Amino acid sequence: MADETRPQAASDVMALAARYLMGTYRREPVVIVRGSGSRVWDAEGRCYLDFVSGLGVNAVGHCHPRVVQALTQQASRLLHVSNLYYIEPQALLAKWLVEHGPFDRAFFCNSGAEAVEAAIKLARRHQRNLGQDRFEIVTALGSFHGRTMGALSATGQPRYHAGFEPLVPGFRYVPFDDPQALDQAVGPQTAAILLEVVQGEGGVHPASRAFVEAARRAADRAGALLIVDEVQTGLGRTGRLFAFEHYGVVPDAVALAKALGGGVAIGALLAREPAASAFGPGQHASTFGGNPLACAAALAAMQVLEEEDLVGRAERMGAYLRERLVAMARRTGHVSEVRGIGLMLAVELDGPARPVADVCRARGLLVNVVTERALRLLPPLVIDEREADEAVAILESAIAEAAGR
Numbered sequence: 028m029a030d031e032t033r034p035q036a037a038s039d040v041m042a043l044a045a046r047y048l049m050g051t052y053r054r055e056p057v058v059i060v061r062g063s064g065s066r067v068w069d070a071e072g073r074c075y076l077d078f079v080s081g082l083g084v085n086a087v088g089h090c091h092p093r094v095v096q097a098l099t100q101q102a103s104r105l106l107h108v109s110n111l112y113y114i115e116p117q118a119l120l121a122k123w124l125v126e127h128g129p130f131d132r133a134f135f136c137n138s139g140a141e142a143v144e145a146a147i148k149l150a151r152r153h154q155r156n157l158g159q160d161r162f163e164i165v166t167a168l169g170s171f172h173g174r175t176m177g178a179l180s181a182t183g184q185p186r187y188h189a190g191f192e193p194l195v196p197g198f199r200y201v202p203f204d205d206p207q208a209l210d211q212a213v214g215p216q217t218a219a220i221l222l223e224v225v226q227g228e229g230g231v232h233p234a235s236r237a238f239v240e241a242a243r244r245a246a247d248r249a250g251a252l253l254i255v256d257e258v259q260t261g262l263g264r265t266g267r268l269f270a271f272e273h274y275g276v277v278p279d280a281v282a283l284a285k286a287l288g289g290g291v292a293i294g295a296l297l298a299r300e301p302a303a304s305a306f307g308p309g310q311h312a313s314t315f316g317g318n319p320l321a322c323a324a325a326l327a328a329m330q331v332l333e334e335e336d337l338v339g340r341a342e343r344m345g346a347y348l349r350e351r352l353v354a355m356a357r358r359t360g361h362v363s364e365v366r367g368i369g370l371m372l373a374v375e376l377d378g379p380a381r382p383v384a385d386v387c388r389a390r391g392l393l394v395n396v397v398t399e400r401a402l403r404l405l406p407p408l409v410i411d412e413r414e415a416d417e418a419v420a421i422l423e424s425a426i427a428e429a430a431g432r
């Protein structure tokens with residue numbers, strides 16, 4: 028029987044959204060109602076290969092049965108309790124994250140921006156604990172760290188700042204991948220360097236080894252923290268658990284979110300000692316941070332990552348997909364670059380990316396337009412060769428069609 032209280036058609040949902048939501052997104056005309064593995068279905072029953080993955084969230088695939096089971100079991104036991112009490116899934120998740128990397132302690136929040144906010148506060152608090160009043164955070168031009176005022180101020184892209192000034196003081200931007208400029212910007216006033224080692228929203232640009240090594244050296248020289256924003260790159264996306272592992276550099280802290288919850292909102296800040304112990308009671312907090320439901324989902328997602336070797340799979344499938352994309356680029360002649368690491372890839376076109384993405388969608392492939400001429404591919408880490416081939420074939424036909432217009 029039809030549920031009269033719910034919209035009956037995709038066009039109804041779009042009309043409701045247009046009327047009642049703030050216009051913060053330029054949405055594609057699709058209402059997605061179901062997902063499984065690497066695929067999603069819209070309200071009209073059309074199936075799409077999802078190479079957007081909720082912008083990097085659905086790393087273990089849509090509705091992974093382990094995550095769904097953990098969520099349903101936790102939902103029937105305990106949905107929420109304050110951090111004034113101990114929370115079992117939260118403690119277990121912290122243990123997993125600490126034992127799988129070089130970090131000593133975790134703080135949980137609800138999003139990437141919140142993890143970055145926590146990182147900024149941790150850096151300042153850590154310096155204060157050392158008797159230093161330094162507060163400046165050095166970040167890179169072209170970076171993206173989130174939309175809250177601190178994370179926005181850390182973001183080195185004026186187009187995101189426009190209309191929201193004044194920004195939070197105490198941020199200094201350096202050109203991305205310029206080791207010398209970074210070295211010169213770091214001094215006795217620097218509390219931390221905050222970087223993405225692969226800029227995601229900026230267009231999928233991996234930093235050079237020299238840049239990341241220079242960041243570690245400059246931070247050590249100045250007594251500043253090195254914090255890596257792994258909200259997009261973290262937890263397997265690049266073929267390593269953390270993207271900084273590609274660089275042989277260990278940061279003092281990382282910000283995580285996106286893939287952590289297996290589809291559920293959660294963020295985390297992980298830090299090494301002594302910074303890991305910089306916050307005392309009451310100095311930072313989040314009502315929902317580390318809640319039982321999100322932590323149970325995240326713990327299941329991390330177990331899936333480990334048991335299905337999705338990190339190794341991201342490396343293998345990343346190499347496979349990249350190879351197919353490079354071959355496709357040669358055939359079409361309309362791709363100027365294929366770049367990225369693991370399953371975090373971008374295809375730079377010789378014309379606008381939007382029409383290509385539109386044709387892809389019409390043919391059953393979701394891809395994201397990350398810059399004017401670049402498409403970003405962030406498939407779930409569970410994709411197989413057949414799905415990669417299917418995506419490349421659709422992309423190739425879409426590029427040919429867009430170029431022929």
Ligand SMILES: Cc1ncc(COP(=O)(O)O)c(C=O)c1O
Pocket residue numbers: 082138139140141143171172173174223227228256257258259260284285
């Ligand atoms: C590197 C990076 N940091 C922070 C964020 C902000 O995360 P959220 O949207 O969960 O606040 C993003 C989101 O795309 C990101 O890519």
